Amino acid sequence: MKSKRVLITGAAGFLGSHLCDRFIKEGFRVVAMDNLITGSLTNIEHLFKLEQFEFYHHDVSKFVHVPGEIDYILHFASPASPIDYLKIPIQTLKVGSLGTHNLLGLAKAKKARMLIASTSEVYGDPTVHPQTEDYWGNVNPVGPRGVYDEAKRFQEAMTMAYHTFHGLETRIVRIFNTYGPRMRLNDGRVLPTFIGQALRGEDLTAYGDGSQTRSFCYVDDLVEGIYRLLFSDYAYPVNIGNPDEITIAQFAEEIIKLTGAKQKIIFEPLPQDDPKQRRPDISKAIELLDWQPKVNRADGLKITYDYFKSLPDKELKPKDFVSYNK
Ligand code: UDP
Secondary structure, three states, rough: OOOOOOEEEEEOOOOHHHHHHHHOOOOOOEEEEOOOOOOHHHHHHOOOOOOOOOOOOOOOOOOOOOOOOOOEEEOOOOOOHHHHHOOHHHHHHHHHHHHHHHHHHHHHHHOOOEEEEEEEHHHHHOOOOOOOOOOOOOOOOOOHHHHHHHHHHHHHHHHHHHHHHOOOEEEEEOOEEEEEEOOOOOOOOOHHHHHHHHOOOEEEEEEEOOOOEEEEEEHHHHHHHHHHHHHHOOOOOEOOOOEEEEHHHHHHHHHHHOOOOOOOEEOOOOOOOOOOOOOOOOHOOOOOOOOOOOOHHHHHHHHHHHHHHHHHHHHHOOOOOOOOOO
C-alpha cells in the first residue's frame, strides 16, 4: 500500500522543518514547500537524500500546483516574529490570506484534509486570562502587529468557510510561544535574542519593565499536539501551548543562570501593542486530544542552548538584526 502524502508549507522554517521530520518518521511521503524568505534549507538539508521527500521552492501566495495525490496539507508558511512581519508586512498579509485561499483550493481539488497554523496572536492583547478558544480577542488592526494578527484571523475565517460551505475537512491549531532548535538567532524573538546576547557577552534587553508574561512550549510537545489534532475529528480551533507562565524579567534571569552569563538585564521601551499577558487554556486539547506538554522549561532550554552553542561563530553575529522596539 502506498503511504499517505502530506504537503507542508513553510517547510524550511522552524516549525515546518520539525513537522517534516515527524511526518517522515511516521512513514508519510512529504512534499515540502517554502519560498525561503525567512526559512533556511539547512533546517531540512538532511531530508533531501530521502526518496519519500521532495522540495518545491515556491511562494504559496501565488497559484500552487502540486502534481499527484495529496492527503493532507499543513499550512505553516508565514513570517512569525514581530521583526519579520514589520520588515515584510505585505507578504505577511498575503501568505495568511491569498496563500491560505490557494491552499484551500488545492485541498478541495485533491480532497485533502487541511490544517492551518493559527496563533495566540488572534487574541491580541488579551483581556481574558488564560485564553480560551471561545475568546474573540483584542486586536489592533492598524497597529504594527495587525498585519500578522489580522492575516491569521482572516485565515481562520476562510478555513471555516471552506469547511462549512464546501464540506472540506479542516483543522485549526492556535499556537502559543514555541521554542527549540532551529529558531533563527536573529529572528528578534525573546528566547533567541536573550541566548544570542548571553553568548556574545551583551546585556540582556528586557522590554518595558519585564512584567509582561509569556508561556513557552518546547517544539516537540507542539508537534505532538499538531499531529494529534490533524488526526482528530475536530474542526474548530484548539490551543496548543504550555501553560507554564513566566514574566519576561524572570525569563531573562533563567537564561542568565542557564548560560552562566555575567551580564545584567537592561530595560528598553516596550514595543507598541505588546501583549501584557499570555497563557493558553489547554482544557480542549486535554479533553479532545489527550494531549499535554511533557517537556519542562529547564530541560527544553538546555537542549535549545546546546543547539545555539553548536552553531558556527559567524552565526552569532546577526547580520541584519534590527530591534523592533525602536
Ligand atoms: N522581548 C524582550 N526583549 C527582547 C525581545 C522580546 O523583552 O529582546 C519581549 C517582548 O516585548 C514580548 C516578549 O518578550 O513581551 C515575547 O516577545 P517575542 O517577540 O518573543 O514574542 P511575542 O509573544 O511578543 O510574539
